[in-house]
């Protein structure tokens with residue numbers, strides 16, 4: 001597969017998701033939320049997973065973390081290799097120990113992810129008592145250190161405060177402190193700044209990028225914001241209807257998208273640095289996951305669709321080293337963009 | 339080029355014509371009370387604290403600012419959904435904050451609103467036809483009973499929805515389609531002004547573009563004036579002729595879109611623009627980012643003098659003592675430069691490296 005060919009770096013990937021399938025069995029039918037997703041991240045690398053709401057970004061992450069809502073959710077195929085070990089077949093206890101210590105996650109909504117009736121200092125401290133066997137006293141000192149690390153002013157005085165007593169930006173920084181407390185190798189951040197304002201968003205992203213460099217972590221950054229991606233990611237994977245439709249190094253993707261959906265996304269966002277005319281909206285709506293169109297799932301909305309697109313599902317074609325596109329007409333798309 | 343002459347034409351027209359809406363020193367304080375039985379006022383949330391601006395016929399005035407700075411409160415005051423603590427909102431010269439009864443009803447017809455959240459702003463138990471036609475119940479003179487169904491179907495058609503959908507319920511529509519229903523309802527009474535409070539913020543990017551294009555088309559078609567409130571600076575730039583930047587209940591800076599986006603003079607605007615992630619790694623290079631430290635202060639207890647001083651890298655003693663007025667900075671007065679627009683800062687000055695070339 002294309003992922004393997006790109007391995008100029010001799011280091012094996014930290015996380016290697018292969019052909020992952022997840023479905024939800026609900027009363028309305030089977031929703032195929034993830035349909036063969038593959039991606040990989042190396043230590044020190046940031047992979048952005050970009051896609052609109054409902055495209056399967058969070059479900060993929062939940063399956064990787066082993067926190068899928070099940071039932072109704074079921075992993076129906078694929079592998080999730082962490083340092084070569086398949087997380088999906090490993091025992092529950094082993095996996096739990098990896099989670100938190102080696103792999104951790106930052107959620108979009110810090111308020112609901114933090115425990116509302118426990119002080120922030122105690123929540124952070126608990127990570128050290130449980131995983132590192134520290135004494136309560138030491139763990140509290142360590143908690144304050146972590147809070148300082150994510151720039152909470154007057155950390156010592158505020159360690160006794162509860163989550164609701166902090167602003168949105170501060171809560172998100174505390175979430176980051178919790179995720180990084182045990183110095184994990186891999187962090188999955190699911191829309192970490194979507195609920196924040198631009199200036200606070202910039203603060204939080206900056207902090208995350210700085211800590212990532214410092215700890216040399218692998219980072220999977222899930223977002224729907226093309227701007228955030230451009231600022232921090234090394235590579236991008238674009239998702240549509242539970243599939244990766246394009247993967248590429250950041251610069252290449254912006255310079256010339258190789259998939260019509262990516263091109264459409266780039267055309268539909270207004271730009272701060274030049275005032276355009278009419279926005280190139282993608283017509284129509286994303287498909288229902290209980291009824292994904294035959295052939296290419298994007299075909300009802302695609303300006304380039306031909307007969308073959310309604311019958312044959314395009315696989316991920318290798319476009320260039322480190323680049324792939326799931327479009328029969330990737331060459332034409334790339335030529336038009338370039 | 340065509341875009342430029344269109345802009346110039348609009349500005350010229352604005353110079354000659356009376357504004358359709360004039361907002362003067364508008365204030366809204368929400369009392370903070372303590373005690374369960376005998377509610378004692380212990381302070382006030384200064385949500386809007388002295389705001390002035392004009393809106394001209396056919397233009398879009400964008401209002402940007404961070405969460406909690408008072409944007410939605412301004413919208414509600416313009417709609418007379420909240421009572422102003424003080425100040426004036428002049429609609430064609432008449433102060434609507436002082437109106438009541440029939441006179442207020444007549445004005446309200448001309449000022450309509452489109453809300454942020456397409457998922458909760460529509461009544462789930464009403465059909466789309468009833469939702470869009472509801473304003474006719476209050477203003478029967480606009481569409482006599484027999485005409486209503488036809489009028490509703492026309493409105494559905496105008497916003498790009500199938501007129502046969504009149505009997506469907508909101509849950510049968512996607513977010514983008516619901517926002518179109520909200521817009522159709524806003525248009526029902528042929529208003530002159532539409533206040534849009536984050537009309538596309540809850541939508542996905544590809545659907546956002548559809549709704550923005552629709553709003554621009556309707557503006558041209560019906561000569562509507564928009565107040566367009568959003569926190570997304572790129573969308574506001576795209577749709578606005580002029581832009582006002584709010585911070586903690588006050589207007590920090592206001593001007594044409596080029597003046598604000600390419601020649602900001604207020605440190606807050608400069609920080610805000612520099613923080614916007616630009617979706618193009620190449621355009622980003624050479625841009626200086628100003629990362630603000632600290633959190634936004636509480637509007638119940640705003641800093642003395644300039645409200646931005648607790649996060650401003652240029653703050654001096656004067657900033658804590660004197661409230662800076664919203665006016666053309668002395669540095670640029672009488673000069674023919676795009677930096678000569680209103681900015682509420684004692685030390686207002688351009689800082690070219692925060693914006694990339696347009």
Ligand SMILES: Nc1ncnc2c1ncn2[C@@H]1O[C@H](COP(=O)(O)OP(=O)(O)OP(=O)(O)O)[C@@H](O)[C@H]1O
Nearest residue numbers: 368383385404405406407408409410411412569637
């Ligand atoms: N009814 C109310 N009672 C008390 N305080 C209020 C009330 N409505 C708004 N506020 C306060 O007034 C301030 C401004 O609120 P507003 O809703 O106008 O902000 P906004 O700029 O629209 O923010 P957002 O971007 O989050 O929508 C906030 O501090 C808010 O908590």
Ligand SMILES: Nc1ncnc2c1ncn2[C@@H]1O[C@H](COP(=O)(O)OP(=O)(O)O)[C@@H](O)[C@H]1O
Nearest residue numbers: 024033052053054055056057058059060069289
């Ligand atoms: N617990 C659940 N039960 C049923 N369907 C679910 C559940 N969680 C997610 N889904 C569905 O899976 C699809 C992908 O969701 P998600 O991964 O959360 O999207 P996003 O890309 O926005 O993160 C959506 O259609 C969603 O409705």
Ligand code: SF4
Nearest residue numbers: 296299302309327328
């Ligand atoms: S395969 Fe066909 S329908 Fe799908 S994106 Fe490519 S051109 Fe469009």
Ligand code: SF4
Nearest residue numbers: 644647650657683684
């Ligand atoms: S008045 Fe002072 S504190 Fe306020 S923005 Fe200007 S320099 Fe900064």
Ligand SMILES: [Mg+2]
Nearest residue numbers: 057058059190
């Ligand atoms: Mg999600």
Ligand SMILES: [Mg+2]
Nearest residue numbers: 409410411535
């Ligand atoms: Mg609001």
